[in-house]
Amino acid sequence: MISETTYHRPDSLDQACNLLSENPEAVLLSGCQSLGLLSKEGIISLDTVIDLNGVPELSDISYKNGFLHIGALATHRDIETSKTVQKHLPLLSTAATQIADVQIRNAGTIGGACAYADPTADYPPVLMATNATIHSQSSTDSFEYTARDGFFIDYYQSAIGPEEIITSIKIPLPENAGYGFEKLAYRKNDRAIVNVAAILESKDGVCTRSDISVAGVWDTPLLANKTMEFLIGTELTEETISQASDMAREEILVCEDPLISIEYRSAMVGALTKKALTIAKEDLS
Amino acid sequence: MILNFKVNNTNHETNIDPSTPLADVLHDVLGYKSVKQSCSTGICGACTIRINGEARKSCLHMAGQAADSDISTVEGLSQNGSLSPIQEAFIDNFSFQCGFCTPGFIMSTAALLDENSSPSDEEIRDSLHGNICRCTGYLAILDGVKDAAKRMNKGGN
Numbered sequence: 001m002i003s004e005t006t007y008h009r010p011d012s013l014d015q016a017c018n019l020l021s022e023n024p025e026a027v028l029l030s031g032c033q034s035l036g037l038l039s040k041e042g043i044i045s046l047d048t049v050i051d052l053n054g055v056p057e058l059s060d061i062s063y064k065n066g067f068l069h070i071g072a073l074a075t076h077r078d079i080e081t082s083k084t085v086q087k088h089l090p091l092l093s094t095a096a097t098q099i100a101d102v103q104i105r106n107a108g109t110i111g112g113a114c115a116y117a118d119p120t121a122d123y124p125p126v127l128m129a130t131n132a133t134i135h136s137q138s139s140t141d142s143f144e145y146t147a148r149d150g151f152f153i154d155y156y157q158s159a160i161g162p163e164e165i166i167t168s169i170k171i172p173l174p175e176n177a178g179y180g181f182e183k184l185a186y187r188k189n190d191r192a193i194v195n196v197a198a199i200l201e202s203k204d205g206v207c208t209r210s211d212i213s214v215a216g217v218w219d220t221p222l223l224a225n226k227t228m229e230f231l232i233g234t235e236l237t238e239e240t241i242s243q244a245s246d247m248a249r250e251e252i253l254v255c256e257d258p259l260i261s262i263e264y265r266s267a268m269v270g271a272l273t274k275k276a277l278t279i280a281k282e283d284l285s
Numbered sequence: 286m287i288l289n290f291k292v293n294n295t296n297h298e299t300n301i302d303p304s305t306p307l308a309d310v311l312h313d314v315l316g317y318k319s320v321k322q323s324c325s326t327g328i329c330g331a332c333t334i335r336i337n338g339e340a341r342k343s344c345l346h347m348a349g350q351a352a353d354s355d356i357s358t359v360e361g362l363s364q365n366g367s368l369s370p371i372q373e374a375f376i377d378n379f380s381f382q383c384g385f386c387t388p389g390f391i392m393s394t395a396a397l398l399d400e401n402s403s404p405s406d407e408e409i410r411d412s413l414h415g416n417i418c419r420c421t422g423y424l425a426i427l428d429g430v431k432d433a434a435k436r437m438n439k440g441g442n
Contacts, residue, residue: 046347
């Protein structure tokens with residue numbers, strides 16, 4: 001170690017934003033589960049750290065006027081076990097249960113996961129499918145990003161600027177939706193090879209809303225736009241779901257990977273989409 | 286930076302770089318030798334401790350992050366020279382061989398049983414998913430956890 005880390009532990013959001021504005025190179029610390037790895041690998045240096053864990057207002061989870069608000073410091077375990085999330089958006093609590101293990105879920109936060117923008121993570125497809133917004137603050141401004149439109153900009157890259165701190169995630173809640181979340185990984189709760197979040201709404205058996213997002217296969221999570229459009233106005237049957245899954249398999253871009261062939265990954269996009277849609281449809285009734 | 290660590294209800298004030306991994310502080314600086322590191326990347330769970338009651342991987346926490354929190358390690362489990370019911374159950378069920386992973390498994394088990402006194406097999410598996418043992422094949426560990434739950438429900442401490 002060359003020199004000791006300068007470590008700040010602000011006790012308010014304003015103080016944290018001011019510190020970050022004075023030290024734009026500082027590293028923000030929340031759960032330290034990915035950050036710890038990055039620093040051990042020497043990918044980032046910890047000259048200055050701003051530990052956000054002393055900021056009290058950032059871990060609330062609440063439901064208000066049709067929106068679920070989740071503070072950036074809410075841990076995966078908070079989200080997994082929150083009665084509010086389980087009641088209003090079980091899709092998100094299900095995704096949280098798929099993250100790593102209890103110890104890591106006790107520490108890792110949704111704000112940290114958003115900023116990290118890991119393309120194989122479990123929240124991104126949910127945030128895309130639900131059309132969530134991500135909110136941040138700097139010492140002078142506040143910002144709002146849309147998950148589906150511009151938040152996930154590249155491989156491990158979110159739109160959050162160097163002087164911004166993610167404060168919350170806001171998710172508009174469908175009223176009577178069915179949800180499906182499916183994941184394929186080498187081992188249970190490992191990084192996703194493919195994961196799919198699906199939301200369906202229907203009236204008299206005909207699909208009135210369909211949102212499908214696939215992650216783990218490209219640099220950013222993706223929306224299955226054509227498939228979503230196809231399903232609207234379609235009767236939700238085994239056959240139409242099967243057609244939709246084939247469509248998703250066609251339209252979702254899949255990266256090359258030294259260990260997994262494009263063909264296999266694409267096939268899994270189709271298979272998991274089918275499963276997620278089937279579960280979402282069953283969840284409707 | 287002078288930081289205070291409260292481990293098993295004992296306060297330790299120490300001058301340390303706040304970005305040092307907590308596992309290093311506990312094992313190397315403060316002498317809590319139960320806190321082992323194998324992978325140091327948050328996979329194996331050998332370094333599992335409890336922070337404010339929650340099972341955490343101490344290799345993936347910075348010292349500064351854990352300062353002033355309530356930290357507990359296996360060293361704090363025995364009382365008046367008697368092992369805790371979890372430790373007794375692990376011994377009686379042969380829930381370890383080499384023992385390297387055991388403190389981590391025991392701390393994960395302690396966190397689980399405090400939250401859920403009669404966990405199902407699936408809940409036990411989920412709670413221990415973040416701990417790896419390369420000797421036992423896990424079944425003896427599951428037996429140990431179930432036996433520990435029984436002993437604690439019978440009014441052990």
